[in-house]
Amino acid sequence: MQKTKRLSRRITLTFLLFGAALTLMFGFGLVIALKSIEINMLDDILYAELREFQLQTESAQIPGFSHQRTTIIIYVTSRDETTKIPEHIRSLPQGIHDVTHDNQDYRVLVEHIGDTRYTVQFDDTSIHNRERDFIRLVWLCSIAALMLAFVIGWGLANYVISPIRRLAHQIKTFKNQPGESLDLSEFGDDEIGVLARQLQHYHEQLQHLLIREKEFASNVSHELRTPITNISLAAEVLATRADLSALEYARIQRIQRAVGEMSELIETFLILAQINNESVKYNDACEIGPVIRKVIEQQRVWLGNKPVEVVVEEKEPLKVSAPPGILSVLVANLIRNAFRYTEQGTITVSLESNQLTVRDTGRGIDMPTSDRIFKNDTKINSGDTNRVGLGLKIVQRICERYGWTASFESTKGQGSRFTVLFTS
Structure with missing residues (x-):
């Protein structure tokens, strides 16, 4: 407290x-x-x-x-x-x-x-x-x-707050520990006891939901790995054919990139579905520069023939303690949005000692949409009906999971700037 x-x-x-x-x-x-x-x-x-x-x-x-x-x-x-x-x-x-x-x-x-x-x-x-x-x-x-009122008030406050303090201590103790539960014997049949029992009931329901989410993510991941592996192997066999045209070879490469993205996305969802935060700790530092260059090549298909220049400014080497797949998904969602909604101009990806910034000269985001930018039902009000909020929601959830901070600035018709601050 x-x-x-x-x-x-x-x-x-x-x-x-x-x-x-x-x-x-x-x-x-x-x-x-x-x-x-x-x-x-x-x-x-x-x-x-x-x-x-x-x-x-x-x-x-x-x-x-x-x-x-x-x-x-x-x-x-x-x-x-x-x-x-x-x-x-x-x-x-x-x-x-x-x-x-x-x-x-x-x-x-x-x-x-x-x-x-x-x-x-x-x-x-x-x-x-x-x-x-x-x-x-x-x-x-x-x-x-x-003085007497102060003494009486202090004693009365401590007496009244004592069960609330015990309840708060118990909740803080079993935070992020699914197997823990409240000791309801410490509370009577008053309002605090009712609150404690309702919190215990809510905690149990939440843990059941989280366990089901974890099981669902694991099952879906297991079921998806087999068809994705088959697609990957088939694409590799096709790529070895000598009679392929340049167009066919480019399409096969696109399939291979998509398979790689899907594999990384599955791993990301598995990590985000973990109940215990301790399980997502990653001790090895991953350099983001190579990840960004790889993602740019993967997502360049969204640029097509648009007159857009992509600039990578690596002012300082940036290393983050997180799995490469997580960083790849994080960067891909930011860069993909910039590629999709920039018709001309420049897209700049900047790296500093503790932050990543993606700037574009695209269509920008209006104020009503800005207020809901990290919600999963957000749409860009530009006549385009494609949803972009889900990708940004994934960015936000990754940042929340690892203690990072995501922010943005945007001006309608002039462009946007997304920043991820790696604070821990």
Whole structure:
């Protein structure tokens, strides 16, 4: 499994984000509620102190009088004369205000009753300090809750993902091993168990299909070898006749080339039908240059009398660890398509240290066909009804089997470029 896309991490992250959102909402709610209650209580205290002062104090109407308690000071002045009020609250309009002066916090009520101005100042510095302490406590509790959510989420994710991880490990273990099967005893009757049983059933069906494919390919190959051998021997006998004309001899040679191609194609299909990938490993390096020259001569019949020049550019020697028959079929399909669909110009086959390129100046491939070029039902949209997709599908399957990469570029009416990168 890729470390950057592990399901357990996504579950943990989701749980953590949910916990963070819930904790932050709860924390902000507490802070907002505390602030609202605090403001309402302070405002009630200010109004209550002013009413009590007016009812109980005979000097409440005397301008210039001030009444001071532990945290509250009440200033009584005329509305036009405020010089006896401290400067930091002197110019405040009617209403309730928050004022900070000399590192002290005040809640101030300014009320005009008749011609008298009442200014009630409440020192709420200690309340604000406790409020900040409460906010810090909320943050600490939020962090602790997030850490707890992370631990719970991680443990829960590992618990939930554990059977999936075991299933993935088993599937990875028996990959490319037809005789292996899942140990279904590790899974219960939940959704993971159902998935494991369905995967086992699918695996068994797939193995039966692959075995039948292998048997079919082997049987067909065995049945075809005899008539092909007979055709080859008959062509060799005919080629030894002294009274053959040049045209007849050329036709016999064409039959011999076709027989050779069919033999190589049968061997290729046998290799592609193998179930175990280990069986297709080939340790000897085969040089592609001679294979290309041989294939060009075999496929030149597709050029006929067309004014097409074939150029082989062997920039660097290219050796690939694969059977010569496989390489011959791979190259033949690419070159045959170039020969068939190039009416004039140049066909260039280039060899580099790790890639083979076939370029042509043919009719090209349009965009809709390009999207399906390696599918077995692809046709060239040029009015020609001959199918070319099967050959390219064989190229693609050979590349997939050996870990190579096939790609192409094409412009309608200007030509195509097919490239095989031998990456392993």
